[in-house]
Amino acid sequence: MKGPARLIGVGTGPGDPELLTLKALHALERADVVAHFCKAGRQSNARRAAAIHLAPNTPELSLAYPVTTEIPRHDPAYVRAIDHFYDESAKRIAEHLDAGACVVVLSEGDPFFYGSYMHLHVRLSPRYPTQVIPGVNSPAGCWSEAGLPLMQGDDVLSIVPGTLPESELVARLRRPDALVILKLGRQLPKVRRALEQSGRLSEAVFVERGTSTQSRCLPVAELGDDAAAYFSLILVPTWTPLAPRTTEGP
Amino acid sequence: MKGPARLIGVGTGPGDPELLTLKALHALERADVVAHFCKAGRQSNARRAAAIHLAPNTPELSLAYPVTTEIPRHDPAYVRAIDHFYDESAKRIAEHLDAGACVVVLSEGDPFFYGSYMHLHVRLSPRYPTQVIPGVNSPAGCWSEAGLPLMQGDDVLSIVPGTLPESELVARLRRPDALVILKLGRQLPKVRRALEQSGRLSEAVFVERGTSTQSRCLPVAELGDDAAAYFSLILVPTWTPLAPRTTEGP
Numbered sequence: 061m062k063g064p065a066r067l068i069g070v071g072t073g074p075g076d077p078e079l080l081t082l083k084a085l086h087a088l089e090r091a092d093v094v095a096h097f098c099k100a101g102r103q104s105n106a107r108r109a110a111a112i113h114l115a116p117n118t119p120e121l122s123l124a125y126p127v128t129t130e131i132p133r134h135d136p137a138y139v140r141a142i143d144h145f146y147d148e149s150a151k152r153i154a155e156h157l158d159a160g161a162c163v164v165v166l167s168e169g170d171p172f173f174y175g176s177y178m179h180l181h182v183r184l185s186p187r188y189p190t191q192v193i194p195g196v197n198s199p200a201g202c203w204s205e206a207g208l209p210l211m212q213g214d215d216v217l218s219i220v221p222g223t224l225p226e227s228e229l230v231a232r233l234r235r236p237d238a239l240v241i242l243k244l245g246r247q248l249p250k251v252r253r254a255l256e257q258s259g260r261l262s263e264a265v266f267v268e269r270g271t272s273t274q275s276r277c278l279p280v281a282e283l284g285d286d287a288a289a290y291f292s293l294i295l296v297p298t299w300t301p302l303a304p305r306t307t308e309g310p
Numbered sequence: 311m312k313g314p315a316r317l318i319g320v321g322t323g324p325g326d327p328e329l330l331t332l333k334a335l336h337a338l339e340r341a342d343v344v345a346h347f348c349k350a351g352r353q354s355n356a357r358r359a360a361a362i363h364l365a366p367n368t369p370e371l372s373l374a375y376p377v378t379t380e381i382p383r384h385d386p387a388y389v390r391a392i393d394h395f396y397d398e399s400a401k402r403i404a405e406h407l408d409a410g411a412c413v414v415v416l417s418e419g420d421p422f423f424y425g426s427y428m429h430l431h432v433r434l435s436p437r438y439p440t441q442v443i444p445g446v447n448s449p450a451g452c453w454s455e456a457g458l459p460l461m462q463g464d465d466v467l468s469i470v471p472g473t474l475p476e477s478e479l480v481a482r483l484r485r486p487d488a489l490v491i492l493k494l495g496r497q498l499p500k501v502r503r504a505l506e507q508s509g510r511l512s513e514a515v516f517v518e519r520g521t522s523t524q525s526r527c528l529p530v531a532e533l534g535d536d537a538a539a540y541f542s543l544i545l546v547p548t549w550t551p552l553a554p555r556t557t558e559g560p
Contacts (some may be wrong), residue, residue, distance in 0.1 A: 068452075074444070076333065084329035133463070170353065170450045176550070178405045178459035185457060190455060194450035194521075195443070196331065204319075204442035207435060209428035213383070214474060216482070232466070271444075287522040299428070 061092050065157045067188050068164045069171035069181060071110040071195015075291070076271040079201065081115060084191050088113050092161035095121035096151060097176045105291070106166035121156070121163075123149045133223070146176075150183035171199040174221075174231055174242065193210045198243075199240040202270035206277040210297040211238035222294075223249035226254050233258035233292070239296040251294060255280060260296055270290040311342050315407045317438050318414045319431060321520035322359040325541070326521040333443050341374035342411035345371040345403060347426045352377070355541070366460065371406070371413075373399045374427075375557050383473075396426075397547060400433035407438045408482035419447040424471075424492065449490040452520035452544055456527040460547040461488035472497035472544075476504050489546040501544060505530060510546055518542040526542015 068087045072081030088094070089106050094114060096104035105121070132138060149274050156163050171177040184190065185206065203210055207277065211217045216237040220229065223243045233254055241251055255261040264280040269291045282293055318337045318467040320343040323329030339346070346354035354372070376395050379536060382388060406413050421442050434440065449469065453460055463466045470479065472494045482490065483504055490499055505511040514530040521539045530544055 071446075071450070078333035078336070079331045081323065081329045081445065082335075083326065085332075086328070127380050169437070170454075172453050172459045174365075174462060178462060181457070181459065184323065190457065192454035194329065194446045194454040196321075196420070196444045197450060200321070200423065200444035203421075203422050204444040204549055207440065207442060209422040209431065211422060212428060214471050216471070216474075217469040218487075220462050221466070223464050224466075224555070234533060237468075285518065 061160045061162070064162070064300075065160045065188060066162045067157060067180070067184050067190045068108075068162065068165050069175075069177040069190075069192045070166055070172040071173075071193060072106045072166050072168060073196040074169055074198045074201025074271045075105070075109055075275075076115045076160075076201070076270065077109050077112050079196050079271060080110065081193065081195065084110075084195065085113055086192075086217065087164050087193055088118075089115070090104065090162050091118060091164040093119050093121055093153075093156045093163045094166060095123060095149075095163060096166040096179075097123045098123045104166065104168075106168040109168070121152060123152070135309070146179040146183065149178050153180060153303060154184060154187075157184070167195065169201075170195045173197040186268075190277075196295060198242070198270060199295070202240075202277075203265035203295055205258045205275055206265055206267055206295060208265055208295055209299050210240070210295055212299050214296050222251045226250050229254035230257045233260050233296065234297060238298040239294075241294040241296070244292050244294065245257050248252075252280060255296070257292075263296055266292060267295060311410045311412070314412070315410045315438060316412045317403065317407060317430070317434050317440045318412065319425075319427040319440075319442045320360075320414050320416055320444060321420040321423075321425075321447075322356045322417055322418060323415050323446040323555055324448045324451025324521045325355070325359055325519065325525075326360050326451070327359050329446050329521060330360065331443065331445065334360075334445065335363055337414050337443055338440075339365070340412050341368060343369045343371055343403075343406045343413045344416060345373060345399075345413060346416040347373045347375065350374045354416065354418075356418040359418065360416050368397075369462040371402060373402075375438075391546075396429040396433065400430050403430060404434060405438070407434070417445065417531055419451075420445040423447040448492070448520060448543060449545075452490075452517035452527075452543055455520045456515055456517055456545060456547055458547060459549050460490070460545060462550050465548050472501045476500050480503035480507045483510050483546065486548060489544075490550040491544040491546070494542055494544065495540075502533070504531060505544075505546070513546055515547075516542060516546060517546045 098104040167175040167177040348354040348358045417427040489492040
């Protein structure tokens with residue numbers, strides 16, 4: 061073992077392996093075990109971003125979600141299944157901590173920015189020394205990639221899951237806030253209708269796989285209705301420059 | 311000159327110099343000139359976080375705000391003064407770009423997360439090759455430091471400047487969203503009243519100088535009314551674990 065038993069939640073940033081922090085790299089160097097969540101049969105995004113920084117032969121613990129879209133998310137059966145999964149994952153990690161290991165849990169983006177790591181954190185941090193290393197989140201990765209500032213000064217920025225009901229999305233889009241709409245997946249047609257109803261479709265920008273080598277940005281208005289929306293989000297800016305200016309030559 | 315003329319907005323993270331990304335470090339290595347915003351007579355926070363990573367003798371350009379709190383922010387005189395300042399700052403940077411320099415502008419946190427860099431970006435990116443390197447923002451730094459996850463699943467996260475009117479703060483706090491309240495400064499007594507009126511005072515956590523060596527976290531309810539609020543923010547969580555669980559021994 062490389063040091064005292066410790067749980068470390070590490071944000072691996074939005075995708076580009078260069079967007080890991082120095083602190084994240086140092087935690088990877090100290091790790092006895094590296095854990096990551098993934099969908100069954102798929103590689104973890106967080107692991108993909110961290111892969112080039114992992115020491116060869118570091119033991120890994122893959123935590124594969126038991127359910128993703130097979131059961132509706134508000135069904136009590138889903139809640140029970142996912143809660144049981146987090147309990148079991150925490151137990152698997154606790155076995156390593158009890159053996160004196162430093163366990164790093166990789167989290168895409170930032171560990172507490174809608175990350176599954178938080179469910180391990182609340183179960184384990186009361187019992188073990190724990191550290192959370194923040195990361196660059198996906199909205200920052202995407203608005204940097206798009207070159208699109210969303211808000212300034214007194215503007216409110218709301219981070220809104222696309223899984224909300226359409227009427228709720230419309231109500232939030234009608235406020236004069238900047239928005240980032242996450243968790244698009246199969247929600248894209250609904251989100252697009254909400255943007256149209258609220259009059260904000262023309263401002264909205266879709267960013268797919270932001271900061272990765274396959275990234276693309278385009279206006280939501282130009283997306284086909286059958287567009288897939290993997291690893292993507294929508295930016296709805298409220299920002300305009302302070303005052304009109306004449307364009308100057310260099 | 312080290313490379314082709316280029317403007318790079320670089321997020322330096324929330325304070326801890328270890329929270330710079332690898333990409334930010336590589337940009338600093340390429341820089342012919344490093345620019346940063348600051349209040350007159352004070353050191354730039356972004357520069358402080360980046361200081362140990364700067365090559366000795368890198369030329370620096372300090373952009374000191376002409377007005378901070380002397381003129382009310384909604385006064386047309388303030389808007390004119392600050393707009394003129396951004397125009398002049400952009401001109402100073404353009405002179406270096408015209409000479410073929412790679413100019414890095416340091417931004418505390420993330421360049422587009424309420425950062426002044428965006429005002430240079432909108433003025434210069436139409437004319438020069440430009441890149442934005444995202445950084446870890448202050449909310450992520452602070453909730454990681456506090457070990458406090460704020461939201462999950464379908465929860466909305468709103469980033470709210472403390473400079474909003476009290477009634478507006480109360481209205482936003484009455485919604486079932488997670489909130490981060492920024493820009494506290496002299497707004498703290500008002501923000502505290504809004505937390506009380508909305509019934510969320512007991513959940514709210516104050517984080518000062520998050521991720522720095524002088525950081526502290528405490529409940530807002532325990533803050534004195536005369537508390538200063540430099541480099542601080544307030545976290546208002548909405549999150550609870552999925553289901554009640556019995557605590558287990560290790």
